[in-house]
Amino acid sequence: MSSLTVNKKTRRIIPGFHLSLGYTxxxxxxxxxxxxSMIFIHTMSLSWAEFIDIVTAPRAVASYKVSFSTALAAGxxxxxxxxxxxxxxxxxxxxxxxxxxxxVDLPFALPTAVAGIAxxxxxxxxxxxxQFFNFKIAFTPLGIIIALTFIGLPFVVRTVQPVxxxxxxxxxxxxxSLGATRLQTFRKVIFPELAPAILTGFSLAFARxxxxxxxxxxxxxxxxxxxxxxxxxxxxxxxxxxxAGATAIAVVMLVTSFILLFSINLIQWLANxxxxx
Amino acid sequence: xxxxxxxxxxxxxSFQALEDVSLHIQSGELVALLGPSGSGKTSLLRVIAGLxxxxxxxxxxxxxxxxxxxxxxxxxxxxxxHYALFRHMTVFDNVAYGLKVRPRKTRPxxxxxxxxxxxxxxxxxxxxxxxxxxxxxxxxxxxxxxxARALAVEPKVLLLDEPFGALxxxxxxxxxxWLRKLHDDFHITSIFVTHDQEEALDVADRIVVMNNGKIExxxxxxxxxxxxxxxxxxxxxxxxxxxxxxxHNGKLLHGEFAIDVPDLQVHTEDQAVGYVRPHDIQxxxxxxxxxxxxxxxxxxxxxxxxxxxxxxxxxxxFLEAELTKEQFTNLQxxxxxxxxxxxxxxxxxxxxxxxx
Numbered sequence: 001m002s003s004l005t006v007n008k009k010t011r012r013i014i015p016g017f018h019l020s021l022g023y024t025x026x027x028x029x030x031x032x033x034x035x036x037s038m039i040f041i042h043t044m045s046l047s048w049a050e051f052i053d054i055v056t057a058p059r060a061v062a063s064y065k066v067s068f069s070t071a072l073a074a075g076x077x078x079x080x081x082x083x084x085x086x087x088x089x090x091x092x093x094x095x096x097x098x099x100x101x102x103x104v105d106l107p108f109a110l111p112t113a114v115a116g117i118a119x120x121x122x123x124x125x126x127x128x129x130x131q132f133f134n135f136k137i138a139f140t141p142l143g144i145i146i147a148l149t150f151i152g153l154p155f156v157v158r159t160v161q162p163v164x165x166x167x168x169x170x171x172x173x174x175x176x177s178l179g180a181t182r183l184q185t186f187r188k189v190i191f192p193e194l195a196p197a198i199l200t201g202f203s204l205a206f207a208r209x210x211x212x213x214x215x216x217x218x219x220x221x222x223x224x225x226x227x228x229x230x231x232x233x234x235x236x237x238x239x240x241x242x243x244a245g246a247t248a249i250a251v252v253m254l255v256t257s258f259i260l261l262f263s264i265n266l267i268q269w270l271a272n273x274x275x276x277x
Numbered sequence: 278x279x280x281x282x283x284x285x286x287x288x289x290x291s292f293q294a295l296e297d298v299s300l301h302i303q304s305g306e307l308v309a310l311l312g313p314s315g316s317g318k319t320s321l322l323r324v325i326a327g328l329x330x331x332x333x334x335x336x337x338x339x340x341x342x343x344x345x346x347x348x349x350x351x352x353x354x355x356x357x358x359h360y361a362l363f364r365h366m367t368v369f370d371n372v373a374y375g376l377k378v379r380p381r382k383t384r385p386x387x388x389x390x391x392x393x394x395x396x397x398x399x400x401x402x403x404x405x406x407x408x409x410x411x412x413x414x415x416x417x418x419x420x421x422x423x424x425a426r427a428l429a430v431e432p433k434v435l436l437l438d439e440p441f442g443a444l445x446x447x448x449x450x451x452x453x454x455w456l457r458k459l460h461d462d463f464h465i466t467s468i469f470v471t472h473d474q475e476e477a478l479d480v481a482d483r484i485v486v487m488n489n490g491k492i493e494x495x496x497x498x499x500x501x502x503x504x505x506x507x508x509x510x511x512x513x514x515x516x517x518x519x520x521x522x523x524x525h526n527g528k529l530l531h532g533e534f535a536i537d538v539p540d541l542q543v544h545t546e547d548q549a550v551g552y553v554r555p556h557d558i559q560x561x562x563x564x565x566x567x568x569x570x571x572x573x574x575x576x577x578x579x580x581x582x583x584x585x586x587x588x589x590x591x592x593x594x595f596l597e598a599e600l601t602k603e604q605f606t607n608l609q610x611x612x613x614x615x616x617x618x619x620x621x622x623x624x625x626x627x628x629x630x631x632x633x
Binding site: 193 | 326327328347348349351353354355357359361362363364365374375378379423426427429430
């Protein structure tokens with residue numbers, strides 16, 4: 001026999017793989033997968049025809065449209081303004097910068113109902129801001145977008161900020177010395193670096209906006225077919241002890257959100273794979 | 278393109294980065310800015326490139342003032358120490374960048390860009406790497422991409438900020454020889470910043486030694502090395518032994534030493550410091566006149582040269598001598614040997630303050 005021994009098991013250099021992986025699996029199962037699967041299990045009590053009936057009811061379909069379109073609009077608004085805020089906070093120094101930096105997180109801390117009431121009183125037709133507009137803001141999809149933009153603000157700012165901080169000034173200087181204008185430098189050098197972070201921020205803000213309930217119910221006015229969001233339909237059904245109906249609608253939301261978020265992640269993975277190793 | 282720098286000063290807060298710097302660089306010259314960190318060499322380079330504005334003074338390219346010009350209007354190629362490549366672009370796109378961002382009127386056609394980029398990649402021997410991303414390249418390859426990228430816009434001036442500082446010794450030497458060759462082929466006015474005196478001596482036509490925001494000396498590598506104008510330049514360019522003694526009747530007195538200093542006859546009884554390079558220390562087996570006794574305390578064999586540490590026997594001081602392998606073999610030195618030394622060549626400076 002050869003005196004050389006063959007290592008059958010490749011040893012991992014970083015310890016604790018099995019323990020930490022086991023813990024992760026348990027945690028994800030217990031806190032994410034199990035509760036989510038309950039939705040499907042509850043829905044199972046319905047027949048296929050009943051299920052289709054509930055989820056394609058005109059009021060439900062209208063609410064999907066409201067929910068997804070307002071969440072999308074809020075996510076896009078946050079991309080624009082969140083990126084600008086992150087840019088200002090990273091690139092310039094000015095008085096009270098720290099305070100403004102801290103204010104960005106406030107929408108996270110505030111109970112969403114409080115935010116809803118505050119926004120409604122501002123944007124109601126006789127509110128501080130609402131009185132200056134000759135069209136209604138509160139109690140329309142516009143009001144919903146404002147509420148969703150408010151609660152989603154921190155996501156884009158907080159994902160873009162660190163990435164922006166890490167872009168070295170040298171890269172911009174290199175671009176300038178090669179003859180690029182400021183706009184070209186932003187478009188061709190800075191933006192591609194920020195894009196993955198912006199996309200992450202967008203998907204977080206979008207997902208948060210989809211599920212948002214507290215702040216929206218006050219400002220939306222909740223008119224069926226017009227400003228009724230899907231989470232409200234679910235709440236209404238729950239209040240009527242229609243658990244199966246509520247979970248059926250939830251399944252539609254869940255599957256759609258999952259597909260959307262998964263495709264965003266896929267795009268990101270495809271984009272990153274090229275230059276991040 | 279010739280570069281004229283007139284009385285340039287620059288302050289960062291209370292730190293004087295550049296103080297009244299004037300320098301004239303001829304067209305087609307390869308100049309090294311040499312100095313320790315914080316000496317202002319990088320600041321000067323950045324002021325020339327327009328990446329930093331000077332507080333006072335002028336920068337002229339071929340007699341034209343550049344002070345109000347944006348970096349992109351100066352037609353300068355800048356190479357950064359840490360490459361500053363665009364990591365989301367391939368090697369090809371990095372090199373093509375400067376051509377692609379030109380306004381439509383002056384932008385070359387796609388085919389012209391492609392030919393130009395491939396020609397440059399051949400020049401830096403990376404034609405097979407055009408589809409790679411910067412993260413897939415080694416440090417030396419990345420710096421070559423950065424050089425090709427800077428050359429793509431056909432700059433009139435090439436500025437390099439410690440271009441080889443982040444590379445290992447062998448690659449560094451290879452790249453700097455290659456840079457020299459490139460410069461000889463293209464005759465583009467080039468300035469590079471370095472803190473490595475060997476690099477500056479090896480590559481440059483002229484060396485500008487800087488310290489504390491000021492120019493200490495300008496000259497050819499040989500001139501700067503053999504005739505340093507100040508103790509700082511002597512110290513910075515290579516190792517040196519100090520003899521802190523007194524000047525008396527044209528002799529530097531230090532322990533048992535009495536060395537003739539013909540060019541300083543006038544001074545008497547002054548504090549003075551003699552500077553001797555390690556290879557200018559002559560080691561003798563016998564007591565010839567003008568030598569002092571020393572004891573060999575350490576011997577370092579560094580390939581072709583041998584460094585010998587010596588302890589003075591007349592006073593408690595150490596000296597360093599450098600011998601060729603041949604001289605060393607002839608002398609048959611061993612640690613603990615008692616030998617005699619004298620300086621073959623010595624330069625005396627009278628310190629302005631005695632704290633040196």
